[in-house]
Amino acid sequence: MTEIIILRQWLHNGYTGVSLFIFLTGFLFCIISDYGNKKINYKGFVYNRILRIFPMMILMVFIVITLSRKDSTPMDIFRILTLQLNTGQSYTGWGHDFYPTGPIWTIAVEFQFYLLFPFFALFLSKYGLRYLIAVVILIMGIRYNVALIRPTSYYNFYHTILGRLDQFVLGMIFAVLYKRKYFEFLSSKLVSLFVVLSALCLLLFMFTHFTNKNIPIFISLSFTIEGILWGMVVVSYLKVRLPEINWINVGLAKLGEISFSLYLLHLPISDMLNKLFGLKGATTLGESLMMSSLKLIPIILISFLTFYVIEKPFMSLRVRYTSEKT
Numbered sequence: 001m002t003e004i005i006i007l008r009q010w011l012h013n014g015y016t017g018v019s020l021f022i023f024l025t026g027f028l029f030c031i032i033s034d035y036g037n038k039k040i041n042y043k044g045f046v047y048n049r050i051l052r053i054f055p056m057m058i059l060m061v062f063i064v065i066t067l068s069r070k071d072s073t074p075m076d077i078f079r080i081l082t083l084q085l086n087t088g089q090s091y092t093g094w095g096h097d098f099y100p101t102g103p104i105w106t107i108a109v110e111f112q113f114y115l116l117f118p119f120f121a122l123f124l125s126k127y128g129l130r131y132l133i134a135v136v137i138l139i140m141g142i143r144y145n146v147a148l149i150r151p152t153s154y155y156n157f158y159h160t161i162l163g164r165l166d167q168f169v170l171g172m173i174f175a176v177l178y179k180r181k182y183f184e185f186l187s188s189k190l191v192s193l194f195v196v197l198s199a200l201c202l203l204l205f206m207f208t209h210f211t212n213k214n215i216p217i218f219i220s221l222s223f224t225i226e227g228i229l230w231g232m233v234v235v236s237y238l239k240v241r242l243p244e245i246n247w248i249n250v251g252l253a254k255l256g257e258i259s260f261s262l263y264l265l266h267l268p269i270s271d272m273l274n275k276l277f278g279l280k281g282a283t284t285l286g287e288s289l290m291m292s293s294l295k296l297i298p299i300i301l302i303s304f305l306t307f308y309v310i311e312k313p314f315m316s317l318r319v320r321y322t323s324e325k326t
Helices: 002-013 015-032 042-067 075-081 102-127 129-149 154-158 161-179 189-209 216-239 246-257 259-277 285-315
Strands: 038-040 322-324
Touching (some): 015 161, 015 216, 038 102, 042 075, 042 102, 102 129, 102 259, 129 154, 129 161, 154 216, 259 285
Antiparallel strands (some): 038 322
């Protein structure tokens, strides 16, 4: 029963989904930069990231400021400028005490990586894959050092760049290895299926059996292992040629467009539906999955609205930021 409760919480809170998203960010940006071979205009890159992230983020921040008006100070605005939305709350993102904005913490971590990525791409081109591997080793070592001194630091790492940087970098490493055809053995559907199931089982094992996460070696290695396991799932998916079903491809592409709104709005809309219809917290995995499915349609519809009203107009202002090196 305990494991079912942990599994339900794991699925409900999307604990490991964050790691998948972070890995994919590093993977996709590495491909966009042609594995470090393209020249990146730093100003243009950061400008595009601001246009993509800030409109929805500012909306969420001002909702929190509205609700915390009595205690709000100009420091709340300064929090945006210094990318500190992952601080000021003990277990999730800033502002969650006033409004369900917990997921906003990932914006801070994500944007900090955006500021670093052009340098990583440059150093990948200059020093090769060994540089990125050294970064991963260094981050694991830093976490181990801190965890020995402050053994209750798991969730501080979970919500900050020092807990996530190696997952971004692992995405870049996997992208390079994928280009170099290191994953050809995954072309077999049976092999890929075995790898995917094994990776998911190992992820589940990590979250159901290591309930005490404040162990130094777990803090040091768990984020890295999680990134590697999701990496194997991603490359397995890419190597297997699945049947092309147009309506599924179109649907997934549309959901990809609104994914940022979905991510930021799923908690407040879910809480609104709970209050409107008197829904209670799920007590079983089945109830959790059923309630999530019922809430999905209104969450998607509202996310489409915010995407077309808030996100897309700003995205149309983006500029080209990559060019061939001379």
